[in-house]
Amino acid sequence: MTYDATMYSRILTELTLAFHIIFATIGVGVPLMIALAQWVGIKRNDNHYIMLARRWTRGFTITVAVGVVTGTAIGLQLSLLWPKFMEAAGQVIALPLFMETFAFFFEAIFLGIYIYTWNRFKKPIYHFLLLIPVAIGSSASAFFITTVNAFMNTPQGFEIVNGVITNINPIEAMFNPAVPTKVGHVLTSAYMTSAFVLASLAAFQMLKGKDHVYYKKALKITMIPAIVFSIATAVVGDFSGKFLADYQPEKLAAAEWHFETESHAPLILYGYLDENGEVKGALEIPYALSILAGNTPSTEVIGLNEFPEDERPPLYVHYFFDLMVTLGILLTIVALLYAVLLKWKPHLAHKKWMLRAIVWSAPLSLLAIEIGWFFAEVGRQPWILRGYLKVSETATTSPHVDTLIIVFGLLYIVLTIGAGVVLRRMFKNNPPEQELKEYGWDHGGEKHVS
Amino acid sequence: MSLELLGISVLWIFLFGYVIVASIDFGAGFFITYSEWTGQKQVLHKIIQRYLSPVWEVTNVFLVFFFVGIVGFFPKTAYYYGSALLVPVSISIILLAIRGSYYAFGTYGSKDNKWYTFLYGVTGVLIPASLTTVLTISEGGYLTITDNGVYLKLTALLTSPYSWGVVLLAIVSVLFISASFLTYYARKAEDSHAESLLRQYTLGWSVPSVLIAVIVFYMLKTQNVEHFNQMVDLAWMFMISLAFFMTGLYLIYKRKAYGWAFTAITMQYFFAFLAYGISHYPYLLYPVLTIYDGFTNETMAIALVIAFIVGLLLLIPALYLLLRLFLFNRDYVKGTR
Ligand code: HDD
Ligand code: HEM
Ligand code: HEM
Numbered sequence: 001m002t003y004d005a006t007m008y009s010r011i012l013t014e015l016t017l018a019f020h021i022i023f024a025t026i027g028v029g030v031p032l033m034i035a036l037a038q039w040v041g042i043k044r045n046d047n048h049y050i051m052l053a054r055r056w057t058r059g060f061t062i063t064v065a066v067g068v069v070t071g072t073a074i075g076l077q078l079s080l081l082w083p084k085f086m087e088a089a090g091q092v093i094a095l096p097l098f099m100e101t102f103a104f105f106f107e108a109i110f111l112g113i114y115i116y117t118w119n120r121f122k123k124p125i126y127h128f129l130l131l132i133p134v135a136i137g138s139s140a141s142a143f144f145i146t147t148v149n150a151f152m153n154t155p156q157g158f159e160i161v162n163g164v165i166t167n168i169n170p171i172e173a174m175f176n177p178a179v180p181t182k183v184g185h186v187l188t189s190a191y192m193t194s195a196f197v198l199a200s201l202a203a204f205q206m207l208k209g210k211d212h213v214y215y216k217k218a219l220k221i222t223m224i225p226a227i228v229f230s231i232a233t234a235v236v237g238d239f240s241g242k243f244l245a246d247y248q249p250e251k252l253a254a255a256e257w258h259f260e261t262e263s264h265a266p267l268i269l270y271g272y273l274d275e276n277g278e279v280k281g282a283l284e285i286p287y288a289l290s291i292l293a294g295n296t297p298s299t300e301v302i303g304l305n306e307f308p309e310d311e312r313p314p315l316y317v318h319y320f321f322d323l324m325v326t327l328g329i330l331l332t333i334v335a336l337l338y339a340v341l342l343k344w345k346p347h348l349a350h351k352k353w354m355l356r357a358i359v360w361s362a363p364l365s366l367l368a369i370e371i372g373w374f375f376a377e378v379g380r381q382p383w384i385l386r387g388y389l390k391v392s393e394t395a396t397t398s399p400h401v402d403t404l405i406i407v408f409g410l411l412y413i414v415l416t417i418g419a420g421v422v423l424r425r426m427f428k429n430n431p432p433e434q435e436l437k438e439y440g441w442d443h444g445g446e447k448h449v450s
Numbered sequence: 451m452s453l454e455l456l457g458i459s460v461l462w463i464f465l466f467g468y469v470i471v472a473s474i475d476f477g478a479g480f481f482i483t484y485s486e487w488t489g490q491k492q493v494l495h496k497i498i499q500r501y502l503s504p505v506w507e508v509t510n511v512f513l514v515f516f517f518v519g520i521v522g523f524f525p526k527t528a529y530y531y532g533s534a535l536l537v538p539v540s541i542s543i544i545l546l547a548i549r550g551s552y553y554a555f556g557t558y559g560s561k562d563n564k565w566y567t568f569l570y571g572v573t574g575v576l577i578p579a580s581l582t583t584v585l586t587i588s589e590g591g592y593l594t595i596t597d598n599g600v601y602l603k604l605t606a607l608l609t610s611p612y613s614w615g616v617v618l619l620a621i622v623s624v625l626f627i628s629a630s631f632l633t634y635y636a637r638k639a640e641d642s643h644a645e646s647l648l649r650q651y652t653l654g655w656s657v658p659s660v661l662i663a664v665i666v667f668y669m670l671k672t673q674n675v676e677h678f679n680q681m682v683d684l685a686w687m688f689m690i691s692l693a694f695f696m697t698g699l700y701l702i703y704k705r706k707a708y709g710w711a712f713t714a715i716t717m718q719y720f721f722a723f724l725a726y727g728i729s730h731y732p733y734l735l736y737p738v739l740t741i742y743d744g745f746t747n748e749t750m751a752i753a754l755v756i757a758f759i760v761g762l763l764l765l766i767p768a769l770y771l772l773l774r775l776f777l778f779n780r781d782y783v784k785g786t787r
Contacts, residue, residue: 065554068510069547075514076543079521083532090525091746095753098522101515102761108507109768113775120775133768170753397599398536411544415551422555 477628
């Protein structure tokens with residue numbers, strides 16, 4: 001294979017982002033869940049929830065560490081791999097990137113305080129209050145970085161006169177049309193995923209036969225938010241589809257293998273394209289694409305043929321989109337089913353098959369995050385700044401990107417193993433039953449300690 | 451003050467902040483490892499852990515702030531440095547990643563793992579070494595700039611005595627700054643054992659740091675005469691720096707007022723760092739890029755400055771709280787909390 005710096009830069013960017021996003025997602029969602037558990041614990045005077053918050057926090061320190069170091073990596077790599085993009089985009093969209101660092105500062109400071117002050121306050125609520133800036137900080141950093149990504153999809157807030165960027169308006173650039181749906185979807189999906197990840201930990205222990213009430217409480221306090229956020233994710237996802245129809249029709253068209261502009265367009269699920277470019281073996285839902293794009297069957301959906309051939313995204317994004325939507329629906333069903341059982345058939349809610357489904361929800365929602373991003377980012381191809389700059393124009397010219405892919409790949413393997421080993425050891429050597437006993441919290445809520 | 455100057459000053463001051471907090475951190479890692487070899491680990495371990503645990507992430511953000519800020523205020527740096535520095539900066543990223551994550555693994559996870567401590571100690575010396583190559587490159591002469599791109603002359607960099615001089619200076623300074631801070635911290639913790647060991651480290655690294663600084667200063671003459679001459683013009687600032695050094699050293703030697711000693715040493719580096727920065731002016735990358743032609747547009751600059759001010763208003767109380775709860779809290783420092 002001949003050396004292609006653009007190609008290798010893309011692979012390295014994908015690699016780092018795909019790795020970072022796992023920890024970033026957990027970093028955004030888990031503080032909210034910790035806050036919820038601690039709040040419930042304080043309000044109900046139930047130490048089981050406090051123990052949950054404590055144990056989640058402990059695990060969180062490890063994922064944050066990996067999030068921070070991989071985030072630093074991607075932050076630098078953006079300049080190292082896409083120097084011309086950063087040079088150009090920096091002039092217009094540097095503001096949210098800069099504000100993001102303040103969000104990091106804020107989060108890092110309060111997280112440092114929070115972790116080390118569990119027993120330092122007379123009133124537990126003061127300690128709880130420290131968590132609020134952490135949650136705000138991490139969601140704010142997701143907000144800021146997502147506005148940058150939104151800008152890459154719908155750039156605005158500048159003009160190009162004779163090849164020079166002028167008339168710059170940083171605020172307009174930051175609040176571009178992609179922001180509402182993108183930020184909404186990224187945040188809800190992060191909360192949803194974190195809820196499932198924590199739920200699956202509890203379910204996993206219960207499957208292994210642990211039956212302390214602590215686990216049941218853990219499951220309930222994670223699965224209820226999981227319902228809320230998975231529905232929210234699907235709803236905002238639907239809005240994202242409408243956004244695409246209006247502002248990035250080529251992405252939606254590629255995702256749906258929708259070639260001719262037409263109304264009453266069907267939604268095509270899965271299938272494949274034969275030699276003639278005909279869709280085969282697909283599940284067709286009549287009018288559904290038109291409804292996704294504009295709420296009515298008569299909505300006209302722009303087809304891919306309207307775009308020059310070299311400006312069309314690769315067609316395989318279709319599978320990413322379908323898989324994401326399938327997973328979204330599946331996960332919502334899992335969460336709803338659990339809630340329905342818990343309410344009306346409580347003896348079924350903790351059956352093995354239910355717990356197994358919940359265990360699976362964690363890897364599946366992480367998978368949905370990954371393919372969601374791959375869909376959004378590959379669907380922007382060939383543009384890095386849609387309509388202005390192509391990916392191939394902006395990559396580094398360095399001859400060493402291929403070696404670095406291997407080196408960074410190894411780094412991420414080392415980090416994964418390290419984090420895995422440490423997390424396992426942390427929780428295995430110190431099971432909650434034992435820890436609850438040590439604190440005399442065995443009966444969480446019944447024993448009042450005021 | 452022009453916006454260009456304001457921008458670079460803010461960034462330079464934050465970089466200085468990183469240099470100090472990161473030095474404490476990097477040096478501490480080295481001392482832990484070193485004391486493990488010499489069988490004195492027990493003396494230092496606890497005190498260093500107590501200081502570092504709540505703050506390591508904050509340290510990292512200083513660095514992120516600097517590189518995001520410089521690309522924001524001076525987007526052309528992304529082009530020049532980004533194109534040329536893929537390999538050296540990637541090495542720094544990897545070292546930072548190993549250090550940050552294994553620090554967390556070691557502190558929160560498997561306590562007292564020898565391997566983690568080792569990684570932690572070694573990276574602490576290598577990171578400053580690798581990061582300072584950026585400053586070396588900024589002196590000019592290590593890049594090939596064509597219409598197709600910007601390339602690093604790696605061999606020239608690796609064989610340049612100046613470049614190695616800077617590396618050495620960085621390492622020794624890190625150890626000196628770190629030891630002086632930890633001496634102060636040990637006294638606050640009333641840990642006389644650690645205090646006397648760290649005081650020895652401070653004294654041991656003090657004179658070498660100044661000697662190497664002087665040598666590197668003379669080496670700059672062959673590297674970049676223009677910069678050298680401008681530094682000579684700022685000799686008074688280096689004199690102030692030297693005076694602070696003497697003060698700090700005197701206090702440490704006399705076992706007095708370690709807090710002031712550390713402050714003096716910080717000021718020593720502040721003046722030297724500032725003088726280096728001022729004499730570097732107006733170049734971001736000698737001789738091709740100045741702060742004026744690399745600057746972003748005015749609207750963005752104003753927006754960034756406003757964001758910066760608002761950010762600081764949030765940040766300063768938060769940092770104050772952090773310091774009060776940990777650094778300046780007697781009970782915490784002593785380990786009774
Ligand atoms: C748990 C994760 C998850 C789940 C279950 C879903 N999504 Fe999603 N989706 C994402 C996680 C995600 C994401 C990772 O957050 C993306 C990638 C980029 C972005 O803006 O959000 C995304 C992007 C994304 C886009 C592209 C937006 C753009 O490029 O601007 C659309 C149209 C949808 N989603 C639609 C949906 C629909 C209709 C879903 C139905 C249930 C759905 N998503 C479930
Ligand atoms: C939407 C996708 C992303 C989300 C939700 C996200 C969120 C996060 C979170 C939560 C952290 C951990 C911060 C902490 O706990 O202190 C983090 C770290 C970081 N992220 Fe990402 N990130 C995303 C993508 C990116 C991208 C594309 C970049 C590159 C510009 C980036 C840059 C960083 C940096 C530099 C850090 C380290 C900050 C520090 O030192 O504290 N992130 N990110
Ligand atoms: C963290 C979540 C993200 C993930 C998982 C992600 C994923 C990807 C993927 C898969 C590509 C490669 C597309 C292709 O090669 O066809 C890509 C490209 C890229 N993304 Fe993202 N992205 C994320 C967020 C962001 C954000 C927030 C930014 C902006 C700050 C960003 C900047 C870029 C750049 C510069 C490229 C390279 C150009 C390209 O190949 O299109 N990404 N990303």
